[in-house]
Amino acid sequence: MIYEGKAITVKEIEGGIAQLDFDLQGESVNKFNRLTIEELHAATDALKAQKKLKGLVVTSSKDSFIVGADITEFSDLFAGSEEDLVANNLQANAIFSAVEDLPFPTVTAINGIALGGGFEMCLATDFRVMAPKAKVGLPEVKLGIFPGFGGTVRLSRLVGVDNAVEWICGGAENRADAALKTGAVDAIVEPEKLVEAAVAIINQCNEGKLDHEARREEKKGKIKLNAMESMMAFEISKAFVGGKAGKNYPAPVEAIKVMQKHAGMTRDKAIEVEAKGFAKMAKTNVAACLVGLFLNDQELKKKAKAWEKEASDVKLAAVLGAGIMGGGVAYQSALKGTPIIMKDINQDGITLGLNEAKKLLTKRVDKGRMKAGQMADVLNSITPTLNYGDFKNVDLVVEAVVENPKVKDAVLREVEDAVREDAILTSNTSTISIDLLAKNLKRPENFCGMHFFNPVHMMPLVEVIRGKKTSDRAVATTVAYAKAMGKTPIVVNDCPGFLVNRVLFPYFGGFVGLVRDGADFQKVDKVMEKFGWPMGPAYLLDVVGMDTGKHAGEVMADGFPDRMKHAETTAIDVMFENNRYGQKNDLGFYKYELDRKGKQKKVVDEETYKLLEPVVQGKNEFSDEDIIARMMLPLCLETVRCLEDGIVEDPADADMGLIFGIGFPPFRGGALRYIDDMGVDKFVELADKYADLGPLYHPTEKLREMAKTGEKFFG
Numbered sequence: 199m200i201y202e203g204k205a206i207t208v209k210e211i212e213g214g215i216a217q218l219d220f221d222l223q224g225e226s227v228n229k230f231n232r233l234t235i236e237e238l239h240a241a242t243d244a245l246k247a248q249k250k251l252k253g254l255v256v257t258s259s260k261d262s263f264i265v266g267a268d269i270t271e272f273s274d275l276f277a278g279s280e281e282d283l284v285a286n287n288l289q290a291n292a293i294f295s296a297v298e299d300l301p302f303p304t305v306t307a308i309n310g311i312a313l314g315g316g317f318e319m320c321l322a323t324d325f326r327v328m329a330p331k332a333k334v335g336l337p338e339v340k341l342g343i344f345p346g347f348g349g350t351v352r353l354s355r356l357v358g359v360d361n362a363v364e365w366i367c368g369g370a371e372n373r374a375d376a377a378l379k380t381g382a383v384d385a386i387v388e389p390e391k392l393v394e395a396a397v398a399i400i401n402q403c404n405e406g407k408l409d410h411e412a413r414r415e416e417k418k419g420k421i422k423l424n425a426m427e428s429m430m431a432f433e434i435s436k437a438f439v440g441g442k443a444g445k446n447y448p449a450p451v452e453a454i455k456v457m458q459k460h461a462g463m464t465r466d467k468a469i470e471v472e473a474k475g476f477a478k479m480a481k482t483n484v485a486a487c488l489v490g491l492f493l494n495d496q497e498l499k500k501k502a503k504a505w506e507k508e509a510s511d512v513k514l515a516a517v518l519g520a521g522i523m524g525g526g527v528a529y530q531s532a533l534k535g536t537p538i539i540m541k542d543i544n545q546d547g548i549t550l551g552l553n554e555a556k557k558l559l560t561k562r563v564d565k566g567r568m569k570a571g572q573m574a575d576v577l578n579s580i581t582p583t584l585n586y587g588d589f590k591n592v593d594l595v596v597e598a599v600v601e602n603p604k605v606k607d608a609v610l611r612e613v614e615d616a617v618r619e620d621a622i623l624t625s626n627t628s629t630i631s632i633d634l635l636a637k638n639l640k641r642p643e644n645f646c647g648m649h650f651f652n653p654v655h656m657m658p659l660v661e662v663i664r665g666k667k668t669s670d671r672a673v674a675t676t677v678a679y680a681k682a683m684g685k686t687p688i689v690v691n692d693c694p695g696f697l698v699n700r701v702l703f704p705y706f707g708g709f710v711g712l713v714r715d716g717a718d719f720q721k722v723d724k725v726m727e728k729f730g731w732p733m734g735p736a737y738l739l740d741v742v743g744m745d746t747g748k749h750a751g752e753v754m755a756d757g758f759p760d761r762m763k764h765a766e767t768t769a770i771d772v773m774f775e776n777n778r779y780g781q782k783n784d785l786g787f788y789k790y791e792l793d794r795k796g797k798q799k800k801v802v803d804e805e806t807y808k809l810l811e812p813v814v815q816g817k818n819e820f821s822d823e824d825i826i827a828r829m830m831l832p833l834c835l836e837t838v839r840c841l842e843d844g845i846v847e848d849p850a851d852a853d854m855g856l857i858f859g860i861g862f863p864p865f866r867g868g869a870l871r872y873i874d875d876m877g878v879d880k881f882v883e884l885a886d887k888y889a890d891l892g893p894l895y896h897p898t899e900k901l902r903e904m905a906k907t908g909e910k911f912f913g
């Protein structure tokens with residue numbers, strides 16, 4: 199044994215060749231935490247001290263190779279000064295460079311996922327062999343940073359600038375064939391033959407058939423581009439990548455700038471440039487928010503896993519109502535492997551639902567993501583029906599009929615009689631209280647909300663809504679079914695609108711208030727899109743549908759009259775009364791026309807301004823800050839109320855719900871994180887400036903208390 203630690207062991211395997219094996223004790227995966235880095239240092243020193251070694255194979259004893267850095271350590275690390283961060287990176291890089299400089303040929307055997315720091319480890323050796331199912335990549339930009347263990351330096355020299363830009367700025371996980379094509383790895387080998395192949399490469403180097411020195415020099419030297427080529431490669435990619443990422447996500451473009459800057463340098467100088475750039479990105483609020491998001495997501499997964507343990511099996515599901523939502527639920531369930539019965543009261547509904555599923559599946563086949571045979575299997579696992587014939591076999595029902603409490607009440611009672619006593623009933627209602635819907639049920643303990651978002655196949659969130667009488671088993675089974683459908687479930691308590699719509703409608707309240715006071719709705723959209731929303735509020739209302747928006751708004755107003763009831767006619771009312779339902783009938787705040795590709799395109803309609811005249815009470819110019827404040831304050835304050843009322847369990851659930859459910863700008867981390875970042879005291883001060891606009895803008899007593907004590911939502 200040459201070295202033995204808790205994450206790494208090094209031993210001699212054959213003919214003077216050593217094997218450095220990553221196997222982090224007590225963990226299911228290898229990751230670069232502090233301990234692993236320290237041990238890599240010690241292991242490399244031990245290797246250097248060996249006088250007679252002829253080569254090194256780097257391996258992993260886990261299913262994955264190394265999944266990346268330990269992100270749970272990032273928040274503390276990034277809290278340090280920029281200088282400390284640079285020093286920290288340089289220290290770690292000295293270890294990777296020491297691996298690269300070992301006095302014999304080195305090969306990594308990539309048996310499974312090698313991402314981020316894990317892939318940078320692979321890049322430090324002379325050669326890489328990779329199992330067919332393994333994946334490699336540098337996903338750091340997803341956390342608002344870029345590779346900091348020499349990745350920008352080694353990859354750009356190994357595979358060329360264009361490929362390096364694509365890998366680093368896209369952050370994708372790359373399959374073995376793609377990795378081989380770009381030259382990121384040298385061979386694809388079955389997993390059980392990886393070490394053998396690595397040893398063969400080392401032997402060839404030692405026999406003079408392969409030149410590992412030349413390889414090494416290439417990685418350590420300057421990028422081979424003349425000034426003109428270099429200018430073209432970097433400038434074009436900066437414009438392209440910058441356009442795609444947008445200015446709210448600076449890391450991809452910074453990564454290109456860093457590569458451009460170190461292109462003419464050799465390794466050690468180049469790594470200094472990378473370290474400085476990395477530290478700059480690590481100190482951005484974007485990175486802090488995205489790292490926070492990652493950690494929140496991990497928490498969410500843990501919670502879902504705990505629920506799954508208590509869940510009953512869902513072997514067969516059913517959905518009532520084959521409309522927009524019901525059709526989507528049937529498709530998603532069947533696609534992910536849970537057969538489903540789809541019931542409607544009329545044949546037209548069923549045909550519509552099935553056609554929708556067919557359309558989505560055909561798209562998958564066309565894109566090569568599915569074979570025609572598989573498409574048939576998926577379609578066959580949706581059983582359309584007009585009656586309750588097979589419902590005794592159903593384990594879980596999703597009710598998705600029209601949003602009307604009376605209709606839902608009747609339908610839920612009917613289906614309760616048609617299913618087994620242990621079957622779980624859920625409702626996809628957007629706004630109606632689960633306790634209200636449970637009132638006339640015989641087994642309210644088996645009932646909860648299962649709120650999907652439109653379009654079901656695209657939107658990741660499912661709110662699982664727990665009523666007063668809902669049992670743990672009902673929640674657990676619904677959470678497990680949502681997971682099985684590939685969704686992210688968040689368990690919330692019952693109230694009108696639950697978490698997401700309860701928070702969204704105050705935001706629309708901010709919007710109609712702005713229009714009333716003379717703001718141009720198009721300007722509001724532009725400002726909020728620049729702020730980071732995927733679409734502004736007027737556009738969003740067009741997508742949601744004005745009928746849905748108006749109806750749900752009324753339910754919310756009944757639930758929270760003090761702040762959600764509108765005394766006067768709103769812009770939404772006007773659109774609705776003029777049959778401008780939004781995208782569904784090509785006319786809302788905007789007009790919708792088909793572009794040349796047959797896609798719906800939004801265009802300005804002057805008529806909208808005329809129609810809105812009666813609701814506009816003044817003519818005011820609003821600054822961007824004003825618009826942002828008037829839109830964001832109600833949303834954030836309602837999120838605070840949801841937390842205080844126990845609708846969500848903790849701040850992480852609230853923020854994740856908004857990011858996954860309504861597209862809250864991820865780089866801002868969520869509504870509560872947004873308040874934290876502004877400072878609770880500053881946020882309360884800002885709200886008080888707008889107090890005249892009514893209770894939607896009034897902070898809670900508890901928030902005022904937090905402002906005084908300096909308490910935050912996160913940490």
Ligand SMILES: NC(=O)c1ccc[n+]([C@@H]2O[C@H](COP(=O)([O-])OP(=O)(O)OC[C@H]3O[C@@H](n4cnc5c(N)ncnc54)[C@H](O)[C@@H]3O)[C@@H](O)[C@H]2O)c1
Pocket residue numbers: 518519520521522523524541542543544547548597598599600601602605609626627628629649650651652742746
């Ligand atoms: N559309 C959305 O954006 C959205 C988003 C989240 C939740 N929801 C909720 O999902 C539910 C369905 O909405 P949708 O947009 O799919 O409506 P939809 O009008 O498209 O579909 C409703 C379907 O239910 C059928 N139906 C009516 N009574 C029925 C009964 N007794 N038994 C079986 N089927 C019956 C209708 O024939 C129709 O096909 C509503 O509660 C809505 O609030 C909608």
